[in-house]
Amino acid sequence: MPKTLLTVATRKGAFIFESEDRRDWKMRGPFCEGWPVYHAIYDATTGEIYAAAASEWHGSAVWRSKDLGETWEHSSEGLAYGDGDGRKISKVSTLARAGDRLLVGVEAPGIFESRDNGETWSLLSTLSGQHGSEAWDDPANQPPGHLGISGFVTEPDDSDAFFAIVQGIGAFETEDGGSSWTPRNSGLRRDWPSDWEDVGFCVHKLVRSADPQRMYQQNHVGVHRSDDAGQSWTEITEGLPGDFGFAAAAHPHDRDTFYVAPVDGLHDRTMHEGKLTVWRTRDAGSSWQPMRTGLPQENAYLGVLRQGMTSDRHDQPGVYFGTSTGQVFASADEGESWTEVASYLPAISSVDVAILD
Amino acid sequence: MADVRLPGTLTPLFPGLPRRVEVEAATVLAAIDSLETKWPGLRDRIVEEGPAIRRHLHVYVDGERAGLDTPVEERSRLDVIAAISGG
Numbered sequence: 229m230p231k232t233l234l235t236v237a238t239r240k241g242a243f244i245f246e247s248e249d250r251r252d253w254k255m256r257g258p259f260c261e262g263w264p265v266y267h268a269i270y271d272a273t274t275g276e277i278y279a280a281a282a283s284e285w286h287g288s289a290v291w292r293s294k295d296l297g298e299t300w301e302h303s304s305e306g307l308a309y310g311d312g313d314g315r316k317i318s319k320v321s322t323l324a325r326a327g328d329r330l331l332v333g334v335e336a337p338g339i340f341e342s343r344d345n346g347e348t349w350s351l352l353s354t355l356s357g358q359h360g361s362e363a364w365d366d367p368a369n370q371p372p373g374h375l376g377i378s379g380f381v382t383e384p385d386d387s388d389a390f391f392a393i394v395q396g397i398g399a400f401e402t403e404d405g406g407s408s409w410t411p412r413n414s415g416l417r418r419d420w421p422s423d424w425e426d427v428g429f430c431v432h433k434l435v436r437s438a439d440p441q442r443m444y445q446q447n448h449v450g451v452h453r454s455d456d457a458g459q460s461w462t463e464i465t466e467g468l469p470g471d472f473g474f475a476a477a478a479h480p481h482d483r484d485t486f487y488v489a490p491v492d493g494l495h496d497r498t499m500h501e502g503k504l505t506v507w508r509t510r511d512a513g514s515s516w517q518p519m520r521t522g523l524p525q526e527n528a529y530l531g532v533l534r535q536g537m538t539s540d541r542h543d544q545p546g547v548y549f550g551t552s553t554g555q556v557f558a559s560a561d562e563g564e565s566w567t568e569v570a571s572y573l574p575a576i577s578s579v580d581v582a583i584l585d
Numbered sequence: 586m587a588d589v590r591l592p593g594t595l596t597p598l599f600p601g602l603p604r605r606v607e608v609e610a611a612t613v614l615a616a617i618d619s620l621e622t623k624w625p626g627l628r629d630r631i632v633e634e635g636p637a638i639r640r641h642l643h644v645y646v647d648g649e650r651a652g653l654d655t656p657v658e659e660r661s662r663l664d665v666i667a668a669i670s671g672g
Contacts (some may be wrong), residue, residue: 261594261597261598283594283630284641285592285594285630285639285641285642285667285668286594286595286598286629286630286631286639286642287629287630287633287639289626289629302598302626303626304626304629305625305626305629307629308629308633308634309634310634311634311635311636313634315634316633316634316635317634
């Protein structure tokens with residue numbers, strides 16, 4: 229079996245786990261000088277690891293390792309709105325590879341790109357002109373917790389077509405490399421007023437399934453499915469313990485299989501009844517099954533964040549997630565059973581997986 | 586030459602950057618820009634959009650709280666201090 233690599237971002241640096249069999253794991257780290265890392269990915273295009281990090285003292289940068297974490301460098305060259313703009317980058321939130329672009333989403337909301345694998349950056353888009361953008365572009369109008377670009381859905385070999393999520397606003401799609409955008413929120417539920425029909429939705433996590441037409445999302449209010457590549461959405465929450473959650477992952481080979489990790493949507497945002505549970509559907513959301521074997525089922529008041537769960541591409545896929553209390557769990561059998569890979573890491577922001585051939 | 590003292594959080598980010606550096610500069614910003622020429626990227630770690638000194642860093646010139654445009658004398662001591670924060 230080829231080596232499986234987990235890249236884990238935490239509040240105190242990045243960590244790397246490697247395994248030959250997805251059961252015994254060897255950890256390395258912490259990396260990135262203990263900076264809070266919000267998203268870290270292995271990029272199959274270059275074989276490099278990238279980490280979006282923001283130090284309270286020294287600001288935001290994207291860290292890069294060309295040798296699977298042995299050595300690291302960092303850059304924020306061009307990663308700024310400019311001295312006269314008024315907006316500031318308080319955080320780099322999320323990363324994705326899209327063809328020859330390396331994308332990073334930031335707070336206040338904006339997308340920067342690098343065409344030289346993270347050495348230099350330039351502003352690609354702030355989605356200006358979209359409904360709601362006047363509000364999210366106003367530096368005085370950032371709510372507590374900030375607004376930012378919280379996620380992308382990309383195709384590794386397509387530079388121009390990708391989705392971006394604006395926190396609390398919704399998902400947008402571009403087909404021309406960020407020159408123009410279309411809201412993709414039709415059919416989503418929201419339990420609050422909005423000035424516009426097409427934006428004002430709180431998309432937490434958007435994923436594409438094995439079938440490009442089939443997408444899923446975990447939303448602030450519900451889990452939703454699209455069968456037309458995001459153009460319209462149908463809610464599939466029924467059968468889950470609640471409608472709120474952050475993390476979600478799709479099966480790499482079966483369009484109907486999808487995973488979520490719902491948490492209580494009120495103030496605590498921890499697992500329902502203190503039972504750590506991943507929920508899986510095998511029928512595109514018509515029914516849900518709790519995946520609990522090997523996971524703590526009492527007093528587990530923890531959460532999983534939006535980039536905190538993922539799946540690998542083995543024939544029998546593995547599923548992985550990291551918690552707000554620093555555990556990493558892995559399943560080598562599509563979620564049927566779980567093992568605890570790490571127990572005492574800092575709070576985990578993201579878990580990414582890659583198979584190294 | 587001004588005597589620049591840098592915080593311990595900064596030096597691991599730039600190979601070869603010592604805690605104490607001597608620079609020829611007329612202002613705090615010029616001193617930082619001087620360091621930038623030798624350690625590219627260092628300016629971003631001290632200065633944010635504005636430009637302004639990052640919120641959790643303080644700069645002192647000869648013991649007095651300074652801004653980016655504060656003059657630096659030939660024999661000044663310039664301290665860059667990381668705020669006590671975190672947890």
